Amino acid sequence: MTKLAMFGGARTVGPPKTLKAGIGWPVVTPEDEAAVAGVLSAGLFTSNDAGRGEVSWLQRDWAGYVGTRHCAAVVNGTAALELALAALDLEPGSEVLVPSLTFIGSAVPVVQRLLVPVFVDVDPVTFTMDPDAAAAAITPRTRAIMAVHLHGVPCDLTRLRDLAERYNLRLIEDAAQAHGATHLGRRVGSIGDINASSLNVTKNLPTCGEGGLVTTDSDELHEQVVLRRQFGESLEAGRERDYLSRVLAGNLKLSAVQAAFARSQLERLPEYDAARARNVEAFLARLAQLPGVVVPTCPPDRTHAWHILRMRLDPVAAGLGDVPAGPFRAVVQRALRAEGVPAQPYQIVPLPGQRAFRDLIGLGGGYPWRLPGARHVDYRAEDHPTALAVIEDSVTIQRWHLNPAAGPVLDACANAFAKVWENLDTLAGLARSLDYRAPWHAAEAELAA
Ligand SMILES: Cc1ncc(COP(=O)(O)O)c(C=O)c1O
Known part of the structure; x- marks a missing residue:
């Protein structure tokens, strides 16, 4: 088993400045x-x-x-x-x-x-x-x-x-x-x-x-x-x-x-889209082989522009039924980042949980909700269980994969996922003992600080 970068092993994906030609965006010609x-x-x-x-x-x-x-x-x-x-x-x-x-x-x-x-x-x-x-x-x-x-x-x-x-x-x-x-x-x-x-x-x-x-x-x-x-x-x-x-x-x-x-x-959008689809689909096909990585898919009546790649991480399918989804995602995300994968959240609070809505601040003075005839709406993140679950259990890759030459970098990222997956037992131990707060609670604490 290869030692994870988070424990002092070699990182799998080179530092961003060495990858610029493959991940820079936009490509300026x-x-x-x-x-x-x-x-x-x-x-x-x-x-x-x-x-x-x-x-x-x-x-x-x-x-x-x-x-x-x-x-x-x-x-x-x-x-x-x-x-x-x-x-x-x-x-x-x-x-x-x-x-x-x-x-x-x-x-x-x-x-x-x-x-x-x-x-x-x-x-x-x-x-x-x-x-x-x-x-x-x-x-x-x-x-x-x-x-x-x-x-x-x-x-x-x-x-x-x-x-x-x-x-x-x-x-x-x-x-x-x-x-x-x-x-x-x-x-x-x-x-x-x-x-x-x-x-x-x-x-x-x-x-x-x-x-x-x-x-x-x-x-x-x-x-x-x-x-x-x-x-x-x-x-x-x-x-x-x-x-x-x-x-x-x-x-x-x-x-x-x-x-x-x-x-x-x-003028280059169709060419870039085609290259991106090839690179992303090859990357996702590799990730899909790892039990518990739920890759994004596209319904058959649509095509995907692959702007952001969101992977849900399912501890049960990964064979770690006793590890809760949030801590599992948090430790995997940490391990991936140490390997050089830009695994990051995209939105940490569902919109109804953002203060401007939740506290009916809006434009100030409670507008638009105070308008005559407008309905008072109770905005509560808890009413959006799927959005919360997705925020809690997924990581995203943004921007890196947009470059049409990103294929080799994505391949290295897939290697990093595979390496992390070889070490899941160790990571599960970490997840079980993690002092964990859901992203929206952590965000609230940050705003209050
Ligand atoms: C889904 C969505 N809607 C609206 C916007 C707003 O676009 P802009 O940043 O150009 O104002 C963005 C851009 O970040 C977006 O991702």
């Missing part, structure tokens, strides 16, 4: 540099480029890629969601279903629009909104469903769309983590009434900073998004600016430099 330099030399910096510049071209290319009639480029993914909600013009105090396990950026725009998020537990396999739990969370005030394709796997859009139709709700896709993923052959970002994505530098389609995209087939919704990203003003090529705000709105436009970089990356 001379084409990306030329695209950015092209903006500087052309001097067309504004996003109102009358179809002659990078922002318009990115909008055209992204709409073509996902398959919608319209795309509006904006400053980031959170703003894209806020604009999508604004375009739907939902009455303040209306309820929006949001999964309890997602990035807070899925829920903040709901509150910013004075809408009430109602959190819905997730499916234990896909980690996306559980359609049965969604059905149970619908009230007479529900107006929309935020379908978050977490980690790159599309939600069950067939069932969520059915619910939306049955209860007359709007469907919004949060596709920030799922560029290129498909549901029944259609790219996500083209299926909801209006949809948002992120171009954050950490995403599968990155820009060199921040960016977001709103897609829709509706002329009216698109028009609202465009108005609301620029002070409510309607700007038309060949017509002098009139400085009239048709609606009250701020400034959420994307810069031409960010658009140029993202558009250059978009």
Whole structure:
């Protein structure tokens, strides 16, 4: 048996600086540099480029890629969601279903629009909104469903769309983590009434900073998004600016430099996606051979963008039935990290357990819940047992595997998992005696300190 790095043995995966070519993200090529330099030399910096510049071209290319009639480029993914909600013009105090396990950026725009998020537990396999739990969370005030394709796997859009139709709700896709993923052959970002994505530098389609995209087939919704990203003003090529705000709105436009970089990356997205799928699937196939490692899978009606890899660790299947799941995950995570695997949590508190919701702080002063007609919602993490279990028993790998040349590094990570698995008996001893606190309790203690 090889000695674990956490006990002084050699680490399996080289230190990050020796792996840069295989794990760096985003991959910046001379084409990306030329695209950015092209903006500087052309001097067309504004996003109102009358179809002659990078922002318009990115909008055209992204709409073509996902398959919608319209795309509006904006400053980031959170703003894209806020604009999508604004375009739907939902009455303040209306309820929006949001999964309890997602990035807070899925829920903040709901509150910013004075809408009430109602959190819905997730499916234990896909980690996306559980359609049965969604059905149970619908009230007479529900107006929309935020379908978050977490980690790159599309939600069950067939069932969520059915619910939306049955209860007359709007469907919004949060596709920030799922560029290129498909549901029944259609790219996500083209299926909801209006949809948002992120171009954050950490995403599968990155820009060199921040960016977001709103897609829709509706002329009216698109028009609202465009108005609301620029002070409510309607700007038309060949017509002098009139400085009239048709609606009250701020400034959420994307810069031409960010658009140029993202558009250059978009050209390589299909190639990178294919390489990533090969690397990730080979990696997961190796992990799946280790008893107790539950690898992420993709339902047959969908394809996965593999944005984040979440592995659940099951002590019972690993033959350690007396070791609780949390301490088991904690010691395995520690051992993997010592071996050089970037095993880390992704979200340590379900969203309803975040203070802003749990204590009804919201925008301050208890809004939006204090709005006349709004429902007082009891936000409790305990009402989301699957989200809690997933947070407690899983580790994620983020960003490293996005690089199309990550195959050898992932292979080394699989070797590290195998080495850790050879030493499970020792680790089980550690887990049994661990002074353990669940991640959400540890987080609470940290905030209180
Ligand atoms: C699921 C999800 N929604 C929304 C966002 C917000 O995107 P951005 O960071 O571009 O504002 C992110 C990005 O981190 C995300 O992962």
